[in-house]
Amino acid sequence: MSLHIELGAAIEKDFGERLAVPIEQKQDALIATLENGVTLTIRYAAPDAYSLRWTHGDAEAGIDTAPLHRDLATFPNHLHDVDGRVHADPVTRPDQAPAHNVAQLIRALLENPMLGIDSEA
Template identity: 55%
Template sequence: MSLHTELLDYVERAHEGALLAPARLSQDALNLVLRNGVVLTVRYAAPDAYSLRWRTSADIDGVELGIDTAPVHPQLETTPNHLHRADGSVAADPLTDPRRSPQENLARVIDVLGRDPQLADFGT
């Protein structure tokens, strides 16, 4: 079973109430629409290699935030995982940890984005 299929099953079981529409699998991602209009695209190549990107329905100009584990920012305390802010800057990742399971990381992201899609509570 692919990791995306496992995550789809997990989200449908554990986070159905957080979704505005049914979760969808695409060729390389799991696509979620949260109740507050956040559109979240989840991509996992491996349990410790992922890209999570989101935008709100109000972000018609393409503003997007995201977290990924590409090892390109060694100066950050959370390397390899890092946060791409809406302004294009990069910061330490306040939500995920590659040592946690994909389900744990996704649960944290769904929970926080449901309340704070711009991560204002995290100083971003």
């Protein structure tokens, strides 16, 4: 998908010095490993249809646009926290360019790998 190729180039350009390893291109995804140990898997089916999942240690979270949580202010995009709870998406917007959304998320993850949403464990 050319969108993934374009996103990979944008990430390398804007965050190359903050990546632990070069961007990894998969058939349907990009994998970006950040200097703080976050591994971000980026999947864009269309500019307004995406899944952005990341891990930090044993914790996993993600943002996607599956139209399932109509009660959230950010519908259709939403955040799945480390405990599987669903929250309004604090970072991305489907009406923004994919490169903008990914850059916003990378900046946020570099600052706080779980976006400040703590586990209840």
